[in-house]
Amino acid sequence: MTYRTSPYIDFPGNAEEVLTYYQSLFGGELEIAKYDDMDVSQFPFTPPPGIVAHGDLRGPHLNISGGDDFGPDPKSLEERGLAMSLYANTAEEAREVITKLSDTGGTVEMPFEKAPWGGWFGQVKDRFGMLWQISADPGSA
Known part of the structure; x- marks a missing residue:
């Protein structure tokens, strides 16, 4: 059995910017999925435009996953x-x-x-x- 671990970070509305920055420093493949690209009609919430639902940076030195926290008061x-x-x-x-x-x-x-x-x-x-x-x-x- 093979495993891969990755921290999952709730970013304060800047997930795409931070993950892109980490990719520029460490390399790897970055995948970003935004709520804008999904059918959110069945979700129990309405995400703001441009928010990252899930991002995944996989590289030779680093794996980081995360998305945007769009709660009322996201922490830095x-x-x-x-x-x-x-x-x-x-x-x-x-x-x-x-x-x-x-x-x-x-x-x-x-x-x-x-x-x-x-x-x-x-x-x-x-x-x-x-x-x-x-x-x-x-x-x-």
């Missing part, structure tokens, strides 16, 4: 307290991801350094408020 990614853990094979690969995230509007929350447990670790909050916890193996430099 930062308010939700979400974090993505990214495990790089080398510290150099990790630094490349940190650079991509920070150069496109993110902020380094914790410098990428040797951690007390022997590996490498740092944190970057991307421009949408998602916290990325980035690790690399202890033997990499």
Whole structure:
């Protein structure tokens, strides 16, 4: 049996923008399904125009799924307290991801350094408020 796991994120109305951004950074295939393209006449709710019902980014380094939260007061990614853990094979690969995230509007929350447990670790909050916890193996430099 083969499994694939993916976080499912309720985005605060910007699912397509965020998933497209992640695709630009990490690659992969992005599929977006909007309520506009569905027959919603049988749904117990009326979605606003342009809202993403489901998005799925599948790539060599990352799988993320999600859709737009169109409730009365959707929380930002930062308010939700979400974090993505990214495990790089080398510290150099990790630094490349940190650079991509920070150069496109993110902020380094914790410098990428040797951690007390022997590996490498740092944190970057991307421009949408998602916290990325980035690790690399202890033997990499």
